[in-house]
Amino acid sequence: MxxxxxxxxxxxxxxxxxxxxxxxxxxxxxxxxxxxxxxxxxxxxxxxxxxxxxxxxxxxxxxxxxxxxxxxxxxxxxxxxxxxxxxxxxxxxxxxxxxxxxxxxxxxxxxxxxxxxxxxxxxxxxxxxxxxxxxxxxxxxxxxxxxxxxGIPSRPLTTSCPEEYGVFGRDKDKEAIFMKFQSSEASDNGICVIPIVGLGGVGKTTLARLIYNDKRVTNSFDHKAWVCVSENFDCFRILKTILEDATLSMCDIQNMNLLQIKIRETFKDKKIFLVLDDVWNENYDDWIELIKVFKYGAQEIKIIVTTRSENIASNVCTVPTYLLNQLSNEECWLLFEKHAFRNGSSSEFPLLREIGKQIVQKCGGLPLISCKSTWGIAAF
The missing domain is CATH 1.20.930 (Transcription Elongation Factor S-II; Chain A)
Structure with a gap:
């Protein structure tokens, strides 16, 4: 059964x-x-x-x-x-x-x-x-x-909260992103934008979250903010979320001009780290409208953009795109095992372990499928 x-x-x-x-x-x-x-x-x-x-x-x-x-x-x-x-x-x-x-x-x-x-x-x-x-x-x-x-499910909102079950197989990717940030040619007017591109479910958000919560980011930047952009690329909403997340306080400004002024005042001479997660809008003009407020005042701004679209990556990047590949079967299995069994180990359930191994083989290195595939086995 x-x-x-x-x-x-x-x-x-x-x-x-x-x-x-x-x-x-x-x-x-x-x-x-x-x-x-x-x-x-x-x-x-x-x-x-x-x-x-x-x-x-x-x-x-x-x-x-x-x-x-x-x-x-x-x-x-x-x-x-x-x-x-x-x-x-x-x-x-x-x-x-x-x-x-x-x-x-x-x-x-x-x-x-x-x-x-x-x-x-x-x-x-x-x-x-x-x-x-x-x-x-x-x-x-x-x-x-x-x-x-x-049918096609609605897209869930993402946050910066660390992964409950840990992250597997992304340490090298994380260090590669940090190396890109340190490149002498990484910035355009003090703004460095690194797009992370990959298939749906490959772990772009997870990697961005891993970097966002790294102590090197926490210790090196005055403010940081996480925005789940998704399919609704609303510049006002994105900027307001950035300000609220960076200052940890609500903002009641309803005027774009006043909002931009407030952001410039808040970020003046500061080091800022941003994650714009799950971007779908390929309109270059929208990106320029969003980014122009950060070109004046801030000392340094690092931005990670996660997307499935190489076109978007080309629009926003100041350094070459980072292509995120699938996990190995072994890494997928470690993730699957952590999610599926209450104590994180399948040693007491050899039959379910074998079934799980077969499932992981079919996941194609996509961690999101590995996590979803634990439904039904997670009670053990």
Whole structure:
């Protein structure tokens, strides 16, 4: 029974990540001008949402109905394949963009890469769509009922609070960011901006949080502030949050001009550290409007921007973008084990340990999936 619960939990997590993949900036950028592939990806989204709608009912019925358990196993394998495909599209598109940034020769090779990649993707999409279509038809035979279609979840707000279960595998990344900050060419008019770019769930926010709470930041800066920007890039809201977070006091100013004056007065001759987390807006003019208030008065400003978009990174960076890679399987396992078991150890549960190891193998080095996949096993 425990294996069934864990299987349902990891499938739920993977469906949610697959939904995010379909809606991610990397995938959307890749699909521009590729109507046939775009149509297939949209069909994939519909098939996944159709399966998601009956997932709760299936998870309950699998305990007493072996046929439903077999159906869930087939769906799980298909979702893994679909997620791997979407992950491949997102990651390769992002990687090629970053390589193209540094050399014109790579830019010339992108069209060749895309042409061969398109062919392989179409073939793989067709295979997975045929497979999901067959699985979808089986759900009607099994009389699985719709309970709740979760769809694409709303984006949670992030904070600077340290990770409850600790951080694994990011010490080298943290030190690399600090090295970038120390570079003599890092600043533009006293402002240093380092974008952290990576896939959804890879740990950009976690890395930014790790740096934000490092004693070197606490001891070296007069003020620091954390802003969860997300999809609503409202300059007034962002600036007001920066002021409130930096001063640890509420601000009742409702006028942009007065707010900018207050920020300049507060930050005059000070060292400031900022994190702008989860940025989605690619409008360069909005960034200029936001940053101009910091160009006068402050002694030094260091800014970390986390985003999935290389375009955003190019707009804001004063040093080369930091591309955050996935964790190793071993690092993902340590994180999974810490989340899943009450004492942080799986030694007393060899069966669940083996199941957990199999789950981690499917997480693709993405710590967010590892954490979500502990649902159902976390009671042990």
């Amino acid at each position: 425990a294996e069934a619960l864990v299987g349902g939990a990891v499938l739920s997590a993977f469906l949610q990540v697959a939904f995010e993949r379909v809606a991610s900036r990397e995938v959307l950028d890749f699909l521009k001008g590729r109507k046939h592939i775009d149509g297939m990806v949209q069909k994939l989204k519909i098939e996944l949402m159709s399966a998601d709608a009956v997932l709760i009912d299936a998870e309950e019925k699998q305990i007493t109905n072996p046929a439903v358990k077999e159906w869930l196993d087939e769906l799980k394998d298909a979702v893994y394949v679909a997620d791997d495909l979407l992950d491949e599209i997102a990651y390769e598109a992002l990687r090629c963009k970053l390589e193209a940034e540094s050399t014109s020769k790579v830019r010339g090779l992108i069209s060749t890469f895309v042409s061969s990649f398109d062919k392989s993707i179409q073939s793989e999409l067709k295979n997975i769509l045929d497979r999901l279509d067959s699985i979808s038809k089986q759900k009607d035979v099994l009389r699985l009922e719709k309970v709740a279609a979760v």
